[in-house]
Amino acid sequence: MDMQAHGVDLYMTVGIPRALLYYYYYPMWATFFKELGADVVVSRETNKGLLDQGVRLAVDEACMPVKVFFGHVASLLDSADRIFVPRLVSVERRAFICPKFMGLPDMIRAAMPADGRLIDPCIDLSKNEREFHSEIMRTGSIFTRSRVAIHKAYQKSKVVLRRFKDLLVAGNMPESAISLSLAGHDGAYEGYTGEFGEVAAANQDAILSGPDDTISVGILGHPYLIYDSYASMSILSRLRDAGCRVITCDMLPDEVVEKEAQNLPRWLFWTLGRRILGAAFHFLHSRSVDGCLHITAFGCGLDSIVGELIEREAKRSGDIPLMSITLDEHTGEAGVVTRVEAFMDMLRRRKSA
Amino acid sequence: MKLTFAHMGHLYIPIGALFRHLGLEVVLPPPSSKRTLSLGCQNSPEFACLPLKVNVGNYIEAIERGADTIVMAGGIGPCRFGFYGEVEREILQGLGYEFTMFIIDPPQGKIGPLLKQLGSLVGPVKPRDVIYALRLCWEKVTGIDRLNRLAVKVRPREVTRGETTRTMTDILAEVDRAETIDATRAAVNRGLSRLAGIPQRQDGPPPPRVGLVGEIYVVLEPFVNLEVETRLGELGCEVERSIYLSDWIRRHVIGDIFRILRPDPLLSLARPYLGHFVGGHGLDTVAHTVEYARRGFDGVIQVMPFTCMPEIVAESILPRVSKELGIPVMTLVFDEHSSDVGVITRLEAFTDLIMQRRVRLGEIGECAVTSV
Numbered sequence: 001m002d003m004q005a006h007g008v009d010l011y012m013t014v015g016i017p018r019a020l021l022y023y024y025y026y027p028m029w030a031t032f033f034k035e036l037g038a039d040v041v042v043s044r045e046t047n048k049g050l051l052d053q054g055v056r057l058a059v060d061e062a063c064m065p066v067k068v069f070f071g072h073v074a075s076l077l078d079s080a081d082r083i084f085v086p087r088l089v090s091v092e093r094r095a096f097i098c099p100k101f102m103g104l105p106d107m108i109r110a111a112m113p114a115d116g117r118l119i120d121p122c123i124d125l126s127k128n129e130r131e132f133h134s135e136i137m138r139t140g141s142i143f144t145r146s147r148v149a150i151h152k153a154y155q156k157s158k159v160v161l162r163r164f165k166d167l168l169v170a171g172n173m174p175e176s177a178i179s180l181s182l183a184g185h186d187g188a189y190e191g192y193t194g195e196f197g198e199v200a201a202a203n204q205d206a207i208l209s210g211p212d213d214t215i216s217v218g219i220l221g222h223p224y225l226i227y228d229s230y231a232s233m234s235i236l237s238r239l240r241d242a243g244c245r246v247i248t249c250d251m252l253p254d255e256v257v258e259k260e261a262q263n264l265p266r267w268l269f270w271t272l273g274r275r276i277l278g279a280a281f282h283f284l285h286s287r288s289v290d291g292c293l294h295i296t297a298f299g300c301g302l303d304s305i306v307g308e309l310i311e312r313e314a315k316r317s318g319d320i321p322l323m324s325i326t327l328d329e330h331t332g333e334a335g336v337v338t339r340v341e342a343f344m345d346m347l348r349r350r351k352s353a
Numbered sequence: 354m355k356l357t358f359a360h361m362g363h364l365y366i367p368i369g370a371l372f373r374h375l376g377l378e379v380v381l382p383p384p385s386s387k388r389t390l391s392l393g394c395q396n397s398p399e400f401a402c403l404p405l406k407v408n409v410g411n412y413i414e415a416i417e418r419g420a421d422t423i424v425m426a427g428g429i430g431p432c433r434f435g436f437y438g439e440v441e442r443e444i445l446q447g448l449g450y451e452f453t454m455f456i457i458d459p460p461q462g463k464i465g466p467l468l469k470q471l472g473s474l475v476g477p478v479k480p481r482d483v484i485y486a487l488r489l490c491w492e493k494v495t496g497i498d499r500l501n502r503l504a505v506k507v508r509p510r511e512v513t514r515g516e517t518t519r520t521m522t523d524i525l526a527e528v529d530r531a532e533t534i535d536a537t538r539a540a541v542n543r544g545l546s547r548l549a550g551i552p553q554r555q556d557g558p559p560p561p562r563v564g565l566v567g568e569i570y571v572v573l574e575p576f577v578n579l580e581v582e583t584r585l586g587e588l589g590c591e592v593e594r595s596i597y598l599s600d601w602i603r604r605h606v607i608g609d610i611f612r613i614l615r616p617d618p619l620l621s622l623a624r625p626y627l628g629h630f631v632g633g634h635g636l637d638t639v640a641h642t643v644e645y646a647r648r649g650f651d652g653v654i655q656v657m658p659f660t661c662m663p664e665i666v667a668e669s670i671l672p673r674v675s676k677e678l679g680i681p682v683m684t685l686v687f688d689e690h691s692s693d694v695g696v697i698t699r700l701e702a703f704t705d706l707i708m709q710r711r712v713r714l715g716e717i718g719e720c721a722v723t724s725v
Contacts, residue, residue, distance in 0.1 A: 266427070
């Protein structure tokens with residue numbers, strides 16, 4: 001790579017943990033760092049060794065997804081010069097993600113020898129965007145002195161994010177949307193002309209139109225749990241293998257989710273919580289699915305509140321079955337499989353009746 | 354209208370006085386008990402944190418006593434507490450109770466909406482009465498805090514175990530009964546001299562100092578923290594609580610109304626270990642632990658409800674603070690299954706540890722350990 005042409009002063013490997021908001025932002029992050037001349041490595045898919053390592057490093061009370069994240073970060077200590085562990089405060093006005101996300105870099109530094117190795121910008125869009133931009137400049141300045149180069153890299157990363165999001169609403173699961181959005185040679189930047197928009201729109205019509213002959217299941221849950229096939233014991237692919245149409249809360253358009261979340265008497269101040277609740281209310285009210293499955297991590301603070309509100313709404317509206325599965329690092333797979341199968345059988349009987 | 358609110362430590366004394374003086378009839382929930390907890394757990398989401406469960410139990414018991422209006426605080430996140438009110442209302446409605454719920458939101462620099470909300474709750478009252486009620490409330494808050502600050506000093510030195518705690522119960526009942534500002538002042542002053550008059554050990558080394566940090570509800574509510582403050586005191590430790598109601602009101606209520614702009618001293622204390630607010634009291638926990646270490650305390654105890662998100666962040670960071678600043682730290686996590694025996698054992702072990710450490714540091718002689 002011609003580093004001078006990119007205005008790049010320093011060459012290094014940036015590790016991105018395949019956990020938490022990787023499933024929402026990886027293409028953006030990867031593009032940003034690649035455009036600045038860095039090599040990007042992603043930790044491997046979650047497996048037993050990784051989770052065990054995370055369990056050893058994190059405090060007992062942390063939820064499984066945070067433990068998984070610890071495992072991924074630890075695995076990158078050997079393979080990357082710097083590791084990207086952003087402080088994720090907020091990605092929209094007046095809303096947060098989860099308190100634990102706000103302390104992530106500090107929790108990592110307390111648990112493993114990562115001092116000086118983390119790239120930890122504070123991502124906070126709850127109030128204004130100016131500070132966010134200065135955080136981007138601060139992050140980019142690790143790689144280059146050129147503010148123009150940083151700005152360009154950021155603009156390109158935003159384009160890739162848009163492409164990725166369209167691919168998601170076009171019905172792709174995050175892992176395949178990630179590889180499609182970084183489709184250029186070696187994942188190099190390719191630009192986006194909106195070509196997935198039509199597929200996305202067509203897919204939206206299908207999703208919102210309601211059930212047909214196939215059984216469709218609405219999946220409620222945090223992206224880092226439902227799309228991590230090891231952590232979620234492949235519930236999604238099990239459903240698909242059983243002939244189910246799977247609609248996750250991320251496939252619904254923002255307007256639908258926001259409109260449904262307005263039904264609450266109070267602004268729900270968690271971005272992911274509002275998506276889960278809005279999607280649940282949509283599924284329950286529109287009856288566009290045959291059943292809802294809420295996948296949650298043991299001890300998840302948001303889900304204890306959001307799940308309760310969803311359950312009560314499901315009881316009130318009556319006809320859509322809702323099952324909730326709580327996962328932690330100990331859950332036996334057989335128990336989960338049995339429950340998912342029983343749920344499917346029940347949905348099939350209802351459909352044929 | 355019969356108004357009620359959930360228990361949190363001695364909050365019922367000043368807040369009860371405030372509402373009574375605004376001309377409202379107050380029906381307090383009975384003191385939290387095993388029944389409160391079991392009612393709360395039966396009807397709350399399993400993974401909600403403990404304060405919500407005890408709140409629900411308190412409300413049910415208050416409604417049984419005739420309460421029909423609940424006052425609760427709201428919030429803007431990221432801690433779950435901000436949504437407690439909504440979930441609690443749903444739970445109680447689901448149980449078929451008839452009541453009205455007032456959720457009072459933090460002012461965030463605008464006092465107008467707050468006053469309007471309080472106005473619709475209280476109805477027409479003379480401004481003079483409002484000011485008197487607020488002053489009386491403040492007098493009780495600060496009075497109780499002064500009494501508590503003295504009690505934690507007397508308790509480890511008392512000659513007869515348990516005398517401080519018994520006297521405090523007495524004094525607090527008297528402060529609760531006081532219906533005017535003057536009577537409150539008199540009761541507090543009488544209480545202070547009664548506490549000072551408790552026979553105390555004069556000889557021996559000064560008691561070890563232990564800081565109590567953590568989530569506000571668990572720190573302030575003895576029923577939930579299994580009386581950790583009293584037990585530590587009776588094990589011979591001088592306890593300093595990181596949260597007193599009067600400090601909290603100064604910082605969060607008055608500070609929030611007037612938006613006093615100044616650098617947060619807690620943030621700069623915590624910065625080397627935790628660089629951002631994380632909701633609830635997570636940052637405060639880290640900052641106060643640093644502060645106690647700098648002031649030469651012998652140990653710090655963190656208390657939190659199970660699954661508390663901000664305190665989990667703090668808990669993850671405290672081992673580093675402990676190691677780098679050389680201060681022993683222990684975390685106690687509480688839920689509906691906590692048993693006092695488990696807590697007592699751990700507190701005894703912790704006290705032993707910090708006494709041994711003092712011997713090692715040469716602060717006290719070997720024989721002093723056995724006398725505690």
